[in-house]
Amino acid sequence: MSLIPARRTGRRAARRFTGRDLAVLGVLLGIPVLLDAAIVWGPTLASVMLSFTGWDGVGDIKWVGTQNYENLFTNYPQFWPAARHNLLWLAFLGLVAAPFGLLLAVLIDRGVRFSRFYQSTLYMPVVLSLAVVGFIAQLVFSRDQGALNAVIGDTGSPTDWLGDPDLNIWMVLLAAAWRHTGYVMILYLAGLKAVDPSLKEAAAIDGAGEAQTFFRIVLPTLRPVNVIVGVITVIESLRAFDIVYAVNHGRNGLELLSVLVTDNIIGEASRIGFGSAIAVVMLLVSLGFVVTYLVQEIRGEKNR
Amino acid sequence: MTVRAAPARPTAPPVPTARRRNRAGRIGVHAFLTAVSLAFLAPLLLAVYASLRPYDETSEHGYFSLPRHLSLDYYRQAFTDSGMMKYFVNTMIIAIPGVLVTLFLASFVAFAVARLRMRGGLVLLMLFTAGNLLPQQVIVTPLYVVFNRIPLPYWMSDSMTMFDSYWAVVAVQIGFQIGFCVFVLANFMRTLPQEILEAAVVDGAGVWTQYWRITLPLCRPALAALGTLQFTWMYNDFLWALVFVSDGDKLPITSALNNLRGQFFTDYNLLAAGSVIVALPTIVVFLLLQRHFIAGLTLGAGKG
Secondary structure, three states: OOOOEOOOOHHHHOOOOOHHHHHHHHHHHHHHHHHHHHHHHHHHHHHHHHOOEEOOOOOOOEEOOOHHHHHHHHOOOOHHHHHHHHHHHHHHHHHHHHHHHHHHHHHHHOOOOOHHHHHHHHHHHHHOOHHHHHHHHHHHHOOOOOHHHHHOOOOOOOOOOOOOOOOHHHHHHHHHHHHHHHHHHHHHHHHHHOOOHHHHHHHHHOOOOHHHHHHHHHHHHOHHHHHHHHHHHHHHHHHOOHHHHHHHOOOOOOOOHHHHHHHHHHOOOOOHHHHHHHHHHHHHHHHHHHHHHHHHHHHHHHHO | OHHHHHHHOOOOOHHHHHHHHHHHHHHHHHHHHHHHHHHHHHHHHHHHHHHOOOHHHHHHHOOOOOOOOOOOHHHHHHHHOOOHHHHHHHHHHHHHHHHHHHHHHHHHHHHHHHHOOEOOHHHHHHHHHHHHHOOHHHHHHHHHHHHHHOEOOOOOOOOOEOOOOHHHHHHHHHHHHHHHHHHHHHHHHHOOOHHHHHHHHHOOOOHHHHHHHHHHHHOHHHHHHHHHHHHHHHHHOOHHHHHHOOOHHHOOHHHHHHHHOOOOOOOHHHHHHHHHHHHHHHHHHHHHOHHHHHHHHHHHHOOO
16 A cells, blocks of 8 residues: 555646654555455455364364364254345345335335325334344244233144244244335435436436336436345345344254354354364355445445 | 305405415425324334333233333333433544544544645645545454554553454544545534635644635634534444454443343343433434534535
């Protein structure tokens, strides 16, 4: 990273940094860069390296090649269910919660009365901790005392919404969507406010219906928001952890990749190499999306 | 009959019909938004209601029964027996320095990237932004290992290592959240007029003056927005403390919520009270600073 200013124009060439300026830049850029390297990028690289070793955290670090990955894909029964749950999470947030948030944003953006009230209420769950969401989910879905069973009057043989390994992932997804919808809605609301109203008027004059105007005119201009929503949805689905951990520590039908990593490193087994391999799988998936997003950002940067 | 009926009930001219349909549509929108809002609020209201009622009552009559006995006993219990106050203080020890340092460091990086036009600024921006988008599990393992090996003097950490100390949690919070703040603040600073800075340079202002005296005061809205958002995020965080703190007395309030759940028996009403206590500060912050909160999220997303 060069601290020398780019000398593109004559005017800028005249601007030199004094010694004091360089000291300020060195310290105040140095600290965050070192911190980012030490907390984020260094550990990321270390995770990649550790994933090729068999290390228990105490003894020698043994190089084992791709053995962890082979075990992960063929010999670790929790892996595929967990990966499936993460995919399901992505599909549910992306295909249900996000479009629902968009719908709510469009309805509120039409300028209905009380829109402030609706906006605040729908957004409220977003400020809650995911752990709290997990605990509230237990109040609603618990078998013997939960509100849901009380509402549907199921007292004879109550459904164990969070205990049944075939059902619980859906209940947890509902709780996650409760929070994700409001987030997406706020992003789209801001985007919709920025859409030039004359575009819509022009479309109306040309005889376009409301749906046509929305899908052909408004949605394409929301492209930057769509990208952000996409990135957030992918990241949230990969990071999903708190809710399932609050419900049952991510067991019995609620396995997720993030839980497997945590279990492998802070569990008694302390299989650090193996846990890292799972983390690297998550890294690769997320990097694909992050890079796409950044490429778009850089393009926007150049057009600025 | 038909001839006489016609003048009595003239066919409505086209405009009122459209308006009537419009009004029906608007009522439909209101009905829909109200229903969704109530559904979104219901779990929160349920948690509050459940927390006010004794366990015996709800276990016998279910959560959907009329109250026979309302009290704040569970809140008293949560504060006195379970020490929620202590955990709340722990959270503040982590979140307040976390937010302040993050904003300070991030605003300088953003200033350098957006205002000084340094070579490599874009790369720096991308590294910080991408770092914030990685899944936490990717960095958790190496940090866990390293923190266990960093000795700290007793006055800094009674565990004598960085592991199981606030330092670890605060450092990770800052390192991880800096990326988001750099991204948002750089976008914001680009919208400020460059002329102000050039005038200052002509007057001989150094880098520090340009940053602290000229740029930061103009960033107050963005800093307020980010501060609100970051405080909520750090307050809500669950994973870092779970992994890096082993002493139950040092847990922040979100992670400590797990302690309200017994080993063999869970008093869901107590858990409800705990959830309300944890959720309340963020909801109050949100309701008071809603404008900032939403601005913080959309500042980053509104550009592209």
